[in-house]
Amino acid sequence: MTSLAPGWQQIVGHEWAVRLLSNAIAHDRAGHAYLITGPDHVGKMTLARTFAQALNCTAAPEARPCGQCRACGLIAADKHPDVRAITPDVSERGAQSIKIESIRRLQQDLSLTAYEARYKVALLRRFDTANPNAANAFLKTLEEPPNNVILLLTANDADTLLPTINSRCRTVGLRPIPTALIEETLMTHHHAKPAEANLLAHLADGRLGWAIRAHREPALLQERQTQLEALHKVLGGTVVARFAQAEALARKADALPPLLRTWLSWWRDLALLAYGRRTADSISNIDEVELLYELAGQWPRGGVLAALRQTEAALRQLRQNANARLVLENVMLTYPRRA
Numbered sequence: 001m002t003s004l005a006p007g008w009q010q011i012v013g014h015e016w017a018v019r020l021l022s023n024a025i026a027h028d029r030a031g032h033a034y035l036i037t038g039p040d041h042v043g044k045m046t047l048a049r050t051f052a053q054a055l056n057c058t059a060a061p062e063a064r065p066c067g068q069c070r071a072c073g074l075i076a077a078d079k080h081p082d083v084r085a086i087t088p089d090v091s092e093r094g095a096q097s098i099k100i101e102s103i104r105r106l107q108q109d110l111s112l113t114a115y116e117a118r119y120k121v122a123l124l125r126r127f128d129t130a131n132p133n134a135a136n137a138f139l140k141t142l143e144e145p146p147n148n149v150i151l152l153l154t155a156n157d158a159d160t161l162l163p164t165i166n167s168r169c170r171t172v173g174l175r176p177i178p179t180a181l182i183e184e185t186l187m188t189h190h191h192a193k194p195a196e197a198n199l200l201a202h203l204a205d206g207r208l209g210w211a212i213r214a215h216r217e218p219a220l221l222q223e224r225q226t227q228l229e230a231l232h233k234v235l236g237g238t239v240v241a242r243f244a245q246a247e248a249l250a251r252k253a254d255a256l257p258p259l260l261r262t263w264l265s266w267w268r269d270l271a272l273l274a275y276g277r278r279t280a281d282s283i284s285n286i287d288e289v290e291l292l293y294e295l296a297g298q299w300p301r302g303g304v305l306a307a308l309r310q311t312e313a314a315l316r317q318l319r320q321n322a323n324a325r326l327v328l329e330n331v332m333l334t335y336p337r338r339a
């Protein structure tokens with residue numbers, strides 16, 4: 001096994017994906033389109049950018065990507081003239097979508113010869129958010145890509161793409177990386193303190209990018225703390241108190257999906273403990289472990305599962321523009337009460 005170039009070595013985890021892509025370049029067998037899938041912040045764009053660097057790095061072939069040359073630097077900063085990134089537009093309500101206008105601009109750009117690079121590379125982030133017009137327009141490029149063009153798509157889930165898109169790409173599926181690896185990376189490369197690294201690594205659910213972001217932006221953990229305090233209050237409250245809380249929370253509609261996602265993660269941990277599927281060390285909300293254990297022994301499993309399901313349903317209903325207060329009231333009526 002040959003040793004990897006410096007740029008590839010920067011990638012934490014995902015060893016087989018790194019091997020696959022670095023070998024493709026080493027043997028001059030790079031495909032013209034790749035689909036990199038995996039959850040948010042798991043490392044899809046980092047892998048795609050590193051691949052783009054390897055394709056266009058100006059160092060000696062065995063040292064590509066070097067991470068040092070002008071091309072590598074420009075690609076890392078998303079400023080290389082021959083490496084185009086398409087990201088979804090975000091609506092006022094936070095919905096993401098790639099529109100046909102972006103695809104048309106990209107196609108025009110790809111039809112021109114590269115300025116300075118060996119390959120023109122298009123990075124299409126979250127292509128699963130492309131609307132049908134955009135996806136269909138892009139099919140033409142996938143079917144007949146211009147010479148020396150490499151298309152790198154990312155998506156949370158390959159199954160949500162048109163099969164015609166899927167079948168024309170080589171798929172690279174990224175999985176969550178081990179908690180211990182995230183913990184170690186936070187301490188050695190990001191100067192996180194051991195306790196913080198441990199908590200963030202567990203909360204990250206295998207997504208290093210999320211853990212790094214939470215380390216840099218302490219507000220994320222503070223927000224989670226507030227969300228958990230609200231949950232604790234619900235669990236100890238009477239129906240009257242819960243309804244008053246639902247009314248207050250419903251006034252900040254934008255904050256509800258993240259709030260419910262934090263609650264969902266907590267219920268998932270509780271359900272896993274209640275059903276004996278996990279040990280304390282492998283849950284996400286590791287700082288809540290004592291309370292979770294206590295409640296797992298106290299509440300009927302069916303009640304825990306119902307609370308989990310209702311929280312999932314609430315997130316779905318909010319996406320469908322349901323009345324926020326009613327959604328929250330239903331959630332709170334389902335949650336068991338703490339003795």
Ligand SMILES: [Zn+2]
Pocket residue numbers: 056057058059064065066067068069070071072073
């Ligand atoms: Zn380089």
